[in-house]
Amino acid sequence: MLELLDITKVYKGQKRAVDGLTLRLGPGLLGLLGPNGAGKSSLLRIAATVTRPTGGQVRFDGADAVARPGALRRALGYLPQDFGVYPNLTAREFLAYLAAVKGLSSRSARSRIDELLELVNLTHAARRPLGGFSGGMLRRVGIAQALLADPRVVIVDEPTAGLDPEERVRFRNLLSDLAADRVVLLSTHIVSDIESVATRIAVIKDGRVRLDGRPEDLLRTVAGHVWEVVVPPEAAAGIQQRLLTTRLVRTADGVRLRVLATARPLPDAVPAPPDLEDAYLGVVHR
Numbered sequence: 001m002l003e004l005l006d007i008t009k010v011y012k013g014q015k016r017a018v019d020g021l022t023l024r025l026g027p028g029l030l031g032l033l034g035p036n037g038a039g040k041s042s043l044l045r046i047a048a049t050v051t052r053p054t055g056g057q058v059r060f061d062g063a064d065a066v067a068r069p070g071a072l073r074r075a076l077g078y079l080p081q082d083f084g085v086y087p088n089l090t091a092r093e094f095l096a097y098l099a100a101v102k103g104l105s106s107r108s109a110r111s112r113i114d115e116l117l118e119l120v121n122l123t124h125a126a127r128r129p130l131g132g133f134s135g136g137m138l139r140r141v142g143i144a145q146a147l148l149a150d151p152r153v154v155i156v157d158e159p160t161a162g163l164d165p166e167e168r169v170r171f172r173n174l175l176s177d178l179a180a181d182r183v184v185l186l187s188t189h190i191v192s193d194i195e196s197v198a199t200r201i202a203v204i205k206d207g208r209v210r211l212d213g214r215p216e217d218l219l220r221t222v223a224g225h226v227w228e229v230v231v232p233p234e235a236a237a238g239i240q241q242r243l244l245t246t247r248l249v250r251t252a253d254g255v256r257l258r259v260l261a262t263a264r265p266l267p268d269a270v271p272a273p274p275d276l277e278d279a280y281l282g283v284v285h286r
């Protein structure tokens with residue numbers, strides 16, 4: 001449905017932010033996972049037709065969405081990373097304004113806005129100016145505006161930044177529901193944001209796809225390579241320098257390290273079942 005084909009993006013005087021990247025998206029939630037600066041936001045801005053790629057094609061239902069972005073824009077809900085609001089408008093006024101921009105009739109906008117305010121848990125704050133909203137509340141307004149026109153394609157850039165744990169869970173579930181019959185593309189550098197909801201994960205680094213598959217494909221890349229070991233606190237730093245450490249927990253007995261290694265890295269190390277965090281770090285540092 002939405003195809004990003006051999007996309008490159010070069011900003012003036014910079015290295016390639018996106019470097020020949022291809023993703024073909026159908027219904028489901030694709031989690032775009034990558035460290036800071038990997039090129040996630042650049043790619044999402046291109047997919048949302050906000051920025052033009054330096055090279056490559058964006059195709060929506062087979063048609064060129066760079067030359068003629070109208071069809072994709074009408075089908076799109078987009079939450080950019082740096083989402084801005086008008087501080088003097090109330091949540092309801094702001095959403096009504098954006099609904100008008102998107103061409104929704106005022107009657108259907110009104111009921112849709114009620115529904116969305118409820119969905120993002122902001123009904124109680126609907127009549128308050130956005131200037132007084134917390135970061136998490138503003139993020140939820142951003143999510144609501146992305147869903148205004150009942151989009152077929154939902155693109156959200158680091159949507160859980162600033163949300164508290166309860167809001168994160170709520171939001172994960174919401175996106176998972178949406179993805180049942182829509183294209184949902186979500187970028188994050190936090191593995192737990194997409195754990196258990198992504199049907200597909202693309203790990204990107206330096207503007208390239210390092211792995212693209214189901215969560216179980218990602219897990220398979222480190223099967224048999226995850227180890228846990230408890231070491232005295234004074235030994236932990238040295239091991240961390242030598243081995244890729246995916247977790248460190250201080251316990252009463254010492255420091256419990258989780259490390260990636262192709263063979264048993266220390267005599268006391270025991271094998272552990274891999275999780276997505278191990279697999280992601282393994283792919284990024286490979």
Ligand SMILES: Nc1ncnc2c1ncn2[C@@H]1O[C@H](COP(=O)(O)OP(=O)(O)OP(=O)(O)O)[C@@H](O)[C@H]1O
Pocket residue numbers: 011012014016017034035036037038039040041042043081189
């Ligand atoms: N408008 C811009 N002008 C110049 N360089 C840019 C611009 N936007 C991004 N870059 C550069 O492109 C590279 C990729 O950035 P991008 O924001 O796409 O990555 P990201 O994976 O989204 O990272 P983050 O999670 O930090 O937002 C970085 O080196 C960044 O400095």
